[in-house]
Amino acid sequence: MNASRSPVRQSSVRAHNLALVLQTVANSADRPSRAAISGATGLTRATVSALVDDLIAGRLLTELDPAPRTGAGRPAAGLALTPDGPGGLGLEINVDYLAACVVDLTGVVRHRFVTRADQRLLPPAAALADLAVLAVQAREAAAADGIELAGAALAVPGLVTANGLVRVAPNLDWQDVDVPALLDLGLPLAVDNEANLAALGELRTDGGPPTFLYVSGEIGIGAGIVLDGELYRGGRGWSGEIGHVTVYPDGRPCRCGANGCLEQYAGQEAVAADPDLAAASLGIALSAVVNLLDLGVIVLGGGYAPEFDRLRDGIETELRRRVLTADLAPVTLRPATLGADAAMRGAADVVIAGVRDDPARWLARAQAV
Amino acid sequence: MNASRSPVRQSSVRAHNLALVLQTVANSADRPSRAAISGATGLTRATVSALVDDLIAGRLLTELDPAPRTGAGRPAAGLALTPDGPGGLGLEINVDYLAACVVDLTGVVRHRFVTRADQRLLPPAAALADLAVLAVQAREAAAADGIELAGAALAVPGLVTANGLVRVAPNLDWQDVDVPALLDLGLPLAVDNEANLAALGELRTDGGPPTFLYVSGEIGIGAGIVLDGELYRGGRGWSGEIGHVTVYPDGRPCRCGANGCLEQYAGQEAVAADPDLAAASLGIALSAVVNLLDLGVIVLGGGYAPEFDRLRDGIETELRRRVLTADLAPVTLRPATLGADAAMRGAADVVIAGVRDDPARWLARAQAV
DNA sequence: TCAAATAATTCAACCAATAAACAAATCCGA
DNA sequence: TCGGATTTGTTTATTGGTTGAATTATTTGA
Structure with missing residues (x-):
């Protein structure tokens, strides 16, 4: 009900509608045409075409063969999320293992790395250094697939503040660990409680x-x-x-x-x-x-x-x-439908959800690079 | 995080920014100038001027003497919510009384009517008919002040569904009462649980x-x-x-x-x-x-x-x-800072909050009339 | 082979915000 | 007392983005 407290300019309109189109494709079971998107969203076909052009240029959508259709008329071009666009890096630290995974824009887990070791024996900085090694492996594997990581999210079994500070993680024996300061991957990094991220993973199911x-x-x-x-x-x-x-x-x-x-x-x-x-x-x-x-x-x-x-x-x-x-x-x-990987999957999903919910930001970033 | 599922056109931009300006005035302790609003919102002075013109024409804002200021420069025109624009009708039904109040756009209670009687002795339709009498009194009192009611909200001590059906109100001995069908005031009517509305009343404090x-x-x-x-x-x-x-x-x-x-x-x-x-x-x-x-x-x-x-x-x-x-x-x-009237106040506040959060709708309605 | 149907693009018009210039009204200092 | 400085508010040309209608493209079916 509360209108957000920021002004809206025309560019915000475009940002919103880009997200609308991208999400319409993402939530669609088949591979919708521009005309189908127009019908689903209420935007005109002209507008959808323009938006789709931007999304294709930014490697978020690709054209495929359309879903089969009967009757006369020019065949549609099917649209789908690109599997080789931006991806999300999901990280998890837990009592007896470290894990990392790469999820592509379509939600498929492309790579998965796990190291089993008792994290309670290590100081936080050492544990995070080990995790950074996994992250680098994951990034290289992603790059080999043509996937550029849009960001990373880390699941921690503890209380985490909004800026990524772990106040307490009793089972890791952590207290006031400033994760973003200790784990610099050169990527935007979110840190959150494992149950929160697992819940989000379950949501995307x-x-x-x-x-x-x-x-x-x-x-x-x-x-x-x-x-x-x-x-x-x-x-x-x-x-x-x-x-x-x-x-x-x-x-x-x-x-x-x-x-x-x-x-x-x-x-x-x-x-x-x-x-x-x-x-x-x-x-x-x-x-x-x-x-x-x-x-x-x-x-x-x-x-x-x-x-x-x-x-x-x-x-x-x-x-x-x-x-x-x-x-x-x-x-x-x-x-739960996801198993032990739920939190890590959820973490990666958070990253790609960020791209899907605000593609304009990703396009601007891709433009700048 | 979820972008809403509707397209945005230019008119939505205006609707949003109208709300932004109106809320900036509402949340401001003094009587802000157009320039002050511009500074607070990030919109340009020109845009704010245009939006304010619309809001004044729609009787949502008025120009007043400005808050005193020192230094050079052309004196500003102060802006404030109009006390004689749209108002909200707050209604309450409880075990031993019925109540109605009129709250103006600035949040001031302008009129208040209470009838004490044990509502458990009456069938729901009769109780609501008594309430309708209070509502008519309230509306006439409001009209005498130049206030047009934008809507009504009713607080009920029970479980209420989204469309205004009271499933159970144990202390009133009500079950499955379709309030909107029985209480037609010729106004948009919202029905909600009393604790919910009291909470909202407390929020507006x-x-x-x-x-x-x-x-x-x-x-x-x-x-x-x-x-x-x-x-x-x-x-x-x-x-x-x-x-x-x-x-x-x-x-x-x-x-x-x-x-x-x-x-x-x-x-x-x-x-x-x-x-x-x-x-x-x-x-x-x-x-x-x-x-x-x-x-x-x-x-x-x-x-x-x-x-x-x-x-x-x-x-x-x-x-x-x-x-x-x-x-x-x-x-x-x-x-709580509000006393026994909390739920009724909250109900009225919900109505005026609706106008403040979406002034464009009110302007369109006022235009049509 | 051509009409009908559906998909996608092009283009002029429109709406709303912006930036910059301009007008208005005050203060202040010489 | 007058003129510059300062702040407010308006005017005007420009820009970004959506719309609607016309146009082009590509297929099915008679």
């Missing part, structure tokens, strides 16, 4: 609902909240700490100092020890989330995904009992 | 933070979630049901069928019976909200506002203990 909660159960429990297709990061970027939602006010002591946090009842160890208790506890906490945010879909990821069948009933029982609107509108529970 | 939780404690407990200056309504419009967040999983049975809902420990009766228990319970539930959404400000309204001093310590104790990021960033607790 085709047909993903635009509003859902992604819950990732590892040693700790994190959640990514996606509202209307956008990740909600919270006032200071620290949303989704569902692991420390109180389930039993006078329950087990938690490492955070409080009692009865969900983490103590549905963390990795607790799930193994007593799946029923974990499911019930998770159900109680998730009911709170649904009552507050009215989410229709909950995705269980991370360590929860393989345990999904064992947890489902217990969770749903509590949801039915404790969600006020349970009989008015159902809550769907489903396992 | 000058200096209100753009991200906060508004909690309203009456017989039930509702909450309005405001994220980045926008009310978050949830996937189906039923967010904010904090009253049914579980505090003690095996605790007191609730009328909703579950056990240990917050409502049983911090509802109106519970607060009276045991304020300490109410505060602790509220603290536990609010900690969950903060952990999930990372909100920095919580506003206590409705029946909680007068009890604020008695509840504060108990709530803050739990917040400190249970919010993971409590030592990284504080959570501020404060009482």
